Amino acid sequence: MHKIKIITSTTREGRKGVIIANWITELVKGMADVEAELLDLAEINLPLMDEPNHPKMKQYKHPHTLAWSRKIEEADGFIIVLAEYNYGFPAPIKNALDYLFQEWQHKPVGFVSYGGASGGLRSTQMLKQVVTTLSMIPLVEQVALSFFTKYINEQSRFVADATIEKAAGTMLSELHRWMTILRPMRGA
Numbered sequence: 001m002h003k004i005k006i007i008t009s010t011t012r013e014g015r016k017g018v019i020i021a022n023w024i025t026e027l028v029k030g031m032a033d034v035e036a037e038l039l040d041l042a043e044i045n046l047p048l049m050d051e052p053n054h055p056k057m058k059q060y061k062h063p064h065t066l067a068w069s070r071k072i073e074e075a076d077g078f079i080i081v082l083a084e085y086n087y088g089f090p091a092p093i094k095n096a097l098d099y100l101f102q103e104w105q106h107k108p109v110g111f112v113s114y115g116g117a118s119g120g121l122r123s124t125q126m127l128k129q130v131v132t133t134l135s136m137i138p139l140v141e142q143v144a145l146s147f148f149t150k151y152i153n154e155q156s157r158f159v160a161d162a163t164i165e166k167a168a169g170t171m172l173s174e175l176h177r178w179m180t181i182l183r184p185m186r187g188a
Contacts, residue, residue: 108178119144
């Protein structure tokens with residue numbers, strides 16, 4: 001059984017990314033041999049990095065870091081539901097990544113990005129530099145949602161079209177492949 005953690009990237013009130021995160025979480029739950037969990041950074045509420053020791057040391061002092069470490073450690077792969085703020089990634093996702101080091105290593109990460117015309121692609125390209133430094137494997141296959149609000153219905157649910165569904169299916173298939181390949185490398 002593979003464990004996939006879906007992580008939101010924003011924490012502001014009124015955000016829409018959590019609607020997209022709920023959609024992709026339901027798709028992941030439909031996969032065989034996979035357990036999905038949504039990690040909403042607004043609910044997790046990590047303060048700005050406040051650990052006295054470098055994350056590589058894995059000598060955490062705060063309960064919020066210990067809890068975050070356990071959640072990330074148990075994962076085999078990730079999907080980051082990524083907004084684009086001012087042509088870049090939002091601060092909460094960078095902060096969440098920076099809290100840890102070893103827990104991220106040798107795990108694949110897929111992206112469901114969203115925004116205006118670019119669909120969050122600039123944000124994704126910038127964050128790929130960060131995740132590779134953590135020895136994560138960023139997937140080439142991703143879901144990029146341009147003008148994403150047109151897919152949110154009156155019940156605040158994300159309704160994907162066939163093209164988006166196909167992109168998600170391709171990304172999830174590749175995520176599963178990489179989780180399987182990397183698991184022995186981690187000794188899991």
